[in-house]
Amino acid sequence: MRRNVTFRIVVDPIRCDGFGHCAELAPELVTLDEWGYPILQAEAFPQSDREIRRSAQLAVRGCPRQALTVQKIIAAQS
Amino acid sequence: MGLTSPYLWYTSRISGVISLVMLTLVIVLGILISTRVGGRRVGRFEITEMHRSISLIAMIFVAIHVVTTVIDTYVNIHWISAVVPMTSSYRRLPVAIGTVALDLMLAVWLSSQLKERIDPRAWRALHFSSYASFVAAAIHSYLVGTDERSLWGLIVLGSCVAVVLLATVWRVVGRPERAVGRTALSPLEQSKGR
Amino acid sequence: MTVELTTRRVLANHLDHPKNLSEHEADFGPINRLSITIDVLRDSGITGRGGAAFPTAKKVEFLLQQRRVTRYVVVNAMEGEPAAHKDRMLLATNPHLVLDGAMVLANLLNADSVIICVAREHLKTITQVKAAIAQRGAKRLQGPSFEVQSPPGRYVAGEESALVHWLNSNETLPQYRPTRPSIQQIGRGGVLLDNAETHANIGLIARHGAEWFRSVGTATRPGTTVTSVTGNGKAVVLEVPYGTAIRSILSGAGIHYEPRALLLGGYGGTWLDGKHLDVGFDDDSLRPFGAGTGAGVIMALPPESCGVAECARIVDYMAKESARQCGPCAFGLPAMAEDLKALTSGRNASHSLSRLTSRSNVIEGRGACRHPDGVIRLVRTALNVFAEDFSHHAAGQPCQFAHSARVSYIPHQSDVKDLEWE
Numbered sequence: 001m002r003r004n005v006t007f008r009i010v011v012d013p014i015r016c017d018g019f020g021h022c023a024e025l026a027p028e029l030v031t032l033d034e035w036g037y038p039i040l041q042a043e044a045f046p047q048s049d050r051e052i053r054r055s056a057q058l059a060v061r062g063c064p065r066q067a068l069t070v071q072k073i074i075a076a077q078s
Numbered sequence: 079m080g081l082t083s084p085y086l087w088y089t090s091r092i093s094g095v096i097s098l099v100m101l102t103l104v105i106v107l108g109i110l111i112s113t114r115v116g117g118r119r120v121g122r123f124e125i126t127e128m129h130r131s132i133s134l135i136a137m138i139f140v141a142i143h144v145v146t147t148v149i150d151t152y153v154n155i156h157w158i159s160a161v162v163p164m165t166s167s168y169r170r171l172p173v174a175i176g177t178v179a180l181d182l183m184l185a186v187w188l189s190s191q192l193k194e195r196i197d198p199r200a201w202r203a204l205h206f207s208s209y210a211s212f213v214a215a216a217i218h219s220y221l222v223g224t225d226e227r228s229l230w231g232l233i234v235l236g237s238c239v240a241v242v243l244l245a246t247v248w249r250v251v252g253r254p255e256r257a258v259g260r261t262a263l264s265p266l267e268q269s270k271g272r
Numbered sequence: 273m274t275v276e277l278t279t280r281r282v283l284a285n286h287l288d289h290p291k292n293l294s295e296h297e298a299d300f301g302p303i304n305r306l307s308i309t310i311d312v313l314r315d316s317g318i319t320g321r322g323g324a325a326f327p328t329a330k331k332v333e334f335l336l337q338q339r340r341v342t343r344y345v346v347v348n349a350m351e352g353e354p355a356a357h358k359d360r361m362l363l364a365t366n367p368h369l370v371l372d373g374a375m376v377l378a379n380l381l382n383a384d385s386v387i388i389c390v391a392r393e394h395l396k397t398i399t400q401v402k403a404a405i406a407q408r409g410a411k412r413l414q415g416p417s418f419e420v421q422s423p424p425g426r427y428v429a430g431e432e433s434a435l436v437h438w439l440n441s442n443e444t445l446p447q448y449r450p451t452r453p454s455i456q457q458i459g460r461g462g463v464l465l466d467n468a469e470t471h472a473n474i475g476l477i478a479r480h481g482a483e484w485f486r487s488v489g490t491a492t493r494p495g496t497t498v499t500s501v502t503g504n505g506k507a508v509v510l511e512v513p514y515g516t517a518i519r520s521i522l523s524g525a526g527i528h529y530e531p532r533a534l535l536l537g538g539y540g541g542t543w544l545d546g547k548h549l550d551v552g553f554d555d556d557s558l559r560p561f562g563a564g565t566g567a568g569v570i571m572a573l574p575p576e577s578c579g580v581a582e583c584a585r586i587v588d589y590m591a592k593e594s595a596r597q598c599g600p601c602a603f604g605l606p607a608m609a610e611d612l613k614a615l616t617s618g619r620n621a622s623h624s625l626s627r628l629t630s631r632s633n634v635i636e637g638r639g640a641c642r643h644p645d646g647v648i649r650l651v652r653t654a655l656n657v658f659a660e661d662f663s664h665h666a667a668g669q670p671c672q673f674a675h676s677a678r679v680s681y682i683p684h685q686s687d688v689k690d691l692e693w694e
Contacts, residue, residue, distance in 0.1 A: 010450065012448050012450075012640075013448065013597070013598035013599070013600070013638060013639055013640045014447075014448045014597045014598060014640045015198065015448075016598070016599060017599075018114070018599045019111070019114060019122065020114065020117060020122055021122050021123040021126065024117070024121045024122060024123050025123050033599075033600065033604075033634050033635075034607075034634075035599055035600070035603035035604065035607075036114070036599070037598075037599035037600055037603075037638070039634065039638070062123045062126065064111060064126060065198065066193065066194060066198060
């Protein structure tokens with residue numbers, strides 16, 4: 001049984017104040033709606049994708065309100 | 079034994095002036111962050127990075143200023159006076175105000191280094207004391223410069239105060255469109271062709 | 273109103289005043305030694321009557337499994353939904369039934385405190401509940417203590433996390449709860465929160481058992497539902513078994529015209545076309561039509577009214593009731609309200625229709641609570657049920673009723689400031 005580890009970027013919508021840094025730092029994962037708030041990519045990305053992981057980490061660290069987290073999803077795969 | 083030298087004194091003064099200028103820059107950059115400027119030619123995250131780097135530079139110059147002032151035996155200021163106000167025998171009030179500025183700056187800077195570990199609302203409230211720190215630094219700068227008041231010193235001080243004042247008014251009064259919710263990158267902005 | 277239609281359980285033997293303790297015990301039986309087991313609760317299959325319809329036994333089991341002690345049972349009688357009156361009617365009729373339910377749940381969980389939350393504007397209800405509590409106090413029973421708390425009656429104040437947050441910190445602000453199920457707390461004590469009608473039913477299950485409870489209603493929604501029916505200028509509260517045909521409920525409430533459409537569940541609910549009156553009022557029957565029972569609200573729209581205009585009024589109200597914590601809700605709902613306003617008048621409405629749809633898709637699921645999702649549900653079902661009306665309005669040809677008398681009750685909203693920009 002192999003473990004399939006994927007990641008997803010998640011926002012706390014109450015903390016988020018629409019600064020938009022995340023869309024600059026991780027454009028593959030975040031777009032902004034017409035009011036400047038993030039629309040996050042719902043699909044999880046694989047652990048092996050280093051570039052996207054790096055973007056996600058930059059976005060998390062760059063958020064002025066610390067509203068972002070990276071959620072790890074572990075699914076058993078037989 | 080005394081450690082003194084005109085160069086120590088010059089360094090103390092010059093680093094003080096540079097600290098004030100750096101503090102001005104930090105505050106202006108902070109205001110640019112909160113008014114959500116940028117996104118087209120300059121990334122917003124770049125402005126935030128600048129804000130963080132320059133605040134570090136500011137703290138370094140403040141450290142140089144404090145250290146050179148304290149170790150210089152020409153003026154009698156003990157280490158404790160750097161953090162506890164009204165304990166200096168040399169020019170008690172002007173130094174005290176500088177001490178207050180330093181205490182506030184330390185609180186803001188340290189809390190930002192520990193930003194992930196502390197309550198976001200507490201961090202935000204504390205961060206606003208950077209304005210108070212600037213006011214204290216400006217008053218300190220004006221008062222300690224009394225015996226050596228020079229025109230360029232006043233010009234620098236006046237310019238810093240004017241810049242911070244203008245930027246603050248601009249932040250409070252607001253940009254023409256409400257800052258929150260409007261972003262250079264948002265599709266609405268792009269569709270307006272601006 | 274025929275006897276076969278309504279099955280009065282929690283509203284049984286309605287008097288002109290709230291039943292006092294002796295009248296209550298004469299009708300329903302004594303309250304000392306009243307208790308319930310988790311098995312009976314589970315077998316009854318009772319689901320919440322506050323709108324979410326979550327199985328109550330599951331909530332209680334979750335708390336029983338926790339290491340953290342459950343100290344509070346909260347009765348949600350906030351009734352922030354403007355079209356709902358059932359909780360107030362219940363507390364004006366059989367307040368002790370609600371307290372009975374809360375008491376047996378508290379004893380099951382070893383909680384020492386029951387908090388009944390009534391909106392501070394509902395002064396009569398506050399008085400009624402306090403009187404009932406005092407009557408019980410005089411009897412000096414074992415069991416939890418009772419108290420009334422009164423948050424301001426904003427729409428979101430009745431939302432579960434907002435209510436608990438108010439009890440903790442005096443602000444009616446919904447909380448971000450990414451992991452569910454999660455345990456809510458007041459201070460360090462765990463909380464069980466349920467709607468007042470749910471508690472009242474549990475007060476009866478404790479006396480008559482699970483099978484009795486299941487003897488009316490449907491398999492997935494056993495028991496009765498207390499419905500708030502509006503649409504003929506009055507608000508009528510009617511207790512019927514789940515699954516009762518909507519037509520019967522309407523006629524029982526004195527609505528004898530053929531409605532153009534019905535709004536079910538509340539202002540964050542779903543529209544149903546008026547031709548589906550024979551559908552049963554329960555979630556399984558309504559689901560194929562994209563509708564649900566929600567908080568038991570039924571608002572009938574007479575033929576001489578405008579669905580577009582009613583939606584515009586409701587969405588405008590709901591936008592102003594946003595807690596303004598999350599961008600998509602704080603900005604998105606007013607934007608949708610603007611679109612609906614344009615569509616109502618028919619002026620500058622050419623893009624409003626497509627914007628409504630695209631904005632609904634963008635806003636959905638991006639708030640901390642379900643407030644914006646409710647509004648989106650309302651709009652989407654409206655676009656479906658009133659499709660023709662919407663396209664006429666969008667083409668600049670509003671119907672003749674767009675400016676006429678209003679059906680939906682919009683309460684006065686005070687201190688709604690412009691969204692501050694930081």
